[in-house]
Amino acid sequence: MSQAFTKEMARNIFYGGTAFFFLLFVALTFDTHLELPKRDNRQVLDPSTELGQKIAQGKMLWEENNCLGCHTLLGEGAYYAPELGNVYVRFNNSKDAIKGFIKSRPADGVPGRRSMPQFNFSDEELDAIAEFLKYASGIDTADWPPNVQG
Amino acid sequence: MKYESQRVAMPYFVAAIVLFVAQILFGLIMGLQYVVGDFLFPEIPFNVARMVHTNTLIVWLLMGFMGAAYYLIPEECETELHSPKLALIMFWVFFVAAGLTVAGYLLVPYARLAEMTGNAIWPTMGREFLEQPTITKIGIVVVALAFLYNLGMTVLKGRKTVVSLVLMMGLIGLAVFFLFAFYNPTNLVKDKFWWWWTVHLWVEGVWELILGSILAFVLIKVTGVDREIIEKWLYIIIAMVLITGIIGTGHHYYWIGTPEYWQWWGSIFSALEPIPFFMMTVFAFNMVNKRRRNHPNKAATLWALGCAVMAFLGAGVWGFLHTLAPVNYYTHGTQITAAHGHLAFYGAYVMIVLAIISYAVPILRGREANGEKAQVIEMWSFWLMTVSMVFLTLFLTAAGILQVYLQRYSDTPLAFMATQDKIELFYWLRFLAGVIFLGGLVAYVYSFFVPGEKKASDMGPVEKRAADTDGSPAAASA
Numbered sequence: 001m002s003q004a005f006t007k008e009m010a011r012n013i014f015y016g017g018t019a020f021f022f023l024l025f026v027a028l029t030f031d032t033h034l035e036l037p038k039r040d041n042r043q044v045l046d047p048s049t050e051l052g053q054k055i056a057q058g059k060m061l062w063e064e065n066n067c068l069g070c071h072t073l074l075g076e077g078a079y080y081a082p083e084l085g086n087v088y089v090r091f092n093n094s095k096d097a098i099k100g101f102i103k104s105r106p107a108d109g110v111p112g113r114r115s116m117p118q119f120n121f122s123d124e125e126l127d128a129i130a131e132f133l134k135y136a137s138g139i140d141t142a143d144w145p146p147n148v149q150g
Numbered sequence: 151m152k153y154e155s156q157r158v159a160m161p162y163f164v165a166a167i168v169l170f171v172a173q174i175l176f177g178l179i180m181g182l183q184y185v186v187g188d189f190l191f192p193e194i195p196f197n198v199a200r201m202v203h204t205n206t207l208i209v210w211l212l213m214g215f216m217g218a219a220y221y222l223i224p225e226e227c228e229t230e231l232h233s234p235k236l237a238l239i240m241f242w243v244f245f246v247a248a249g250l251t252v253a254g255y256l257l258v259p260y261a262r263l264a265e266m267t268g269n270a271i272w273p274t275m276g277r278e279f280l281e282q283p284t285i286t287k288i289g290i291v292v293v294a295l296a297f298l299y300n301l302g303m304t305v306l307k308g309r310k311t312v313v314s315l316v317l318m319m320g321l322i323g324l325a326v327f328f329l330f331a332f333y334n335p336t337n338l339v340k341d342k343f344w345w346w347w348t349v350h351l352w353v354e355g356v357w358e359l360i361l362g363s364i365l366a367f368v369l370i371k372v373t374g375v376d377r378e379i380i381e382k383w384l385y386i387i388i389a390m391v392l393i394t395g396i397i398g399t400g401h402h403y404y405w406i407g408t409p410e411y412w413q414w415w416g417s418i419f420s421a422l423e424p425i426p427f428f429m430m431t432v433f434a435f436n437m438v439n440k441r442r443r444n445h446p447n448k449a450a451t452l453w454a455l456g457c458a459v460m461a462f463l464g465a466g467v468w469g470f471l472h473t474l475a476p477v478n479y480y481t482h483g484t485q486i487t488a489a490h491g492h493l494a495f496y497g498a499y500v501m502i503v504l505a506i507i508s509y510a511v512p513i514l515r516g517r518e519a520n521g522e523k524a525q526v527i528e529m530w531s532f533w534l535m536t537v538s539m540v541f542l543t544l545f546l547t548a549a550g551i552l553q554v555y556l557q558r559y560s561d562t563p564l565a566f567m568a569t570q571d572k573i574e575l576f577y578w579l580r581f582l583a584g585v586i587f588l589g590g591l592v593a594y595v596y597s598f599f600v601p602g603e604k605k606a607s608d609m610g611p612v613e614k615r616a617a618d619t620d621g622s623p624a625a626a627s628a
Contacts, residue, residue, distance in 0.1 A: 076278060
């Protein structure tokens, strides 16, 4: 680089640019949190309701069984198993279909094929997971995924 | 080796390589599970193998960064490390904690691990890359604080250089942004939004400061180019990293329930993210071309150049490929993402850690460079790993394009598993590329056991004259 462009100038661009764009990012973050109530389906999360508690339990079960280690949820996670952000819609808006699928997994898998483990959830836990996935399907994701297959 | 305390870097480097081997073995398990679905089922289900694969990667890169810092900071600051003892204690704390966590993943079901470690008290587990039990996360914070204290005290008492300053900023940022791993609300959108403050601001933010400073250090050492020039480049590269990369976080906020203006912010700024990587490539080649010495460690120079090129390809080009919102609408969460992830991590972070190891370990073992034979084997491992990773990425990209078409783009979209069956061929090819990568890794590990060293008498006059150059103008003209 030419001598007219000094190290001090480069340093100032670094500090100035970083500070400016970080502050801009913080401002956008703030605005995002003002916008979220319109999009994130939070009305079902109220912890004083039975539904809200159930969804919280469902999310905990989702996490404590590392579902994201195979599946994606809103496109994030692993790519080994189907997207689940819209699974409620794909299963014809049926919680029972979701519960039935999770319950039906063979403990020893399927020869030669990928198969979800058998987690031996109780009926109450299955319902919590299904409610959590139903809640996820209600988030406004700007029309993603492109179709119901996820 | 100029300072005795630089020795503490050694266990960090050894542990990094051990965990690297573990990471690749579990990668191969997963690669096989993609095509032989019941492989090791139900003993090691895919999600467990994946946790081990990604978590060992993160830990060994952190080990590599820490080793690099312990090697580099005393030399840059021209003083002994504040406390070598603390560095060694923290090494064992970190290594044992990592080992116990991986053992926990493998020996008990994840839900049981969550119960045993009291996840219900402060739930942070079960999120991608942050699967560690909360207690492990707290351990990481403790190790990071002790590490930063140790380095910080060293920097304060010694010479302040741009390289050490940038490295410290990167490492402090690493610790600060990790704290968002402790925030896990029930609201999924908020959870995901803040999760990226750790994940994106690490790998497309502060980690690049660490990468830049290590690269600058290695280039100063192997080329003998004036420090002023290298530091100017470093500043301008990291300036572009953060100017593009901070708002570039927006490319993760397209489809997770966040406002749609992020499609504009994310697309525009992340389209610029390849620029600093391109500059890094130009920088590395320029410095090597302008070298004032021919350092006998050719392997280290090769890793440094390779890192710049592959980071540009993996992070820059493969990132750009799917970062624009209208494209990402189709590619989000497919094998395209996996392709990019593999080449970006390999090019940017694996290769920079291997570059500093390649440069520093011979010196820590009491020689300026390894012997000819060891270097040739190391360079073979470079090409084997790099070329196989390029092919692995190409196969995943092909799989991803087909997946996008069959499952999301065609008029008659197929279900996920039906699509997976149709692209099986590319998963087999990916597995094959992985096997060759393992071959490269075996050669890499073997290169450390090849005896012989390059003696000073083997060096040419140019090399001898510049052997003690540390890149400062005074030393170079002496």
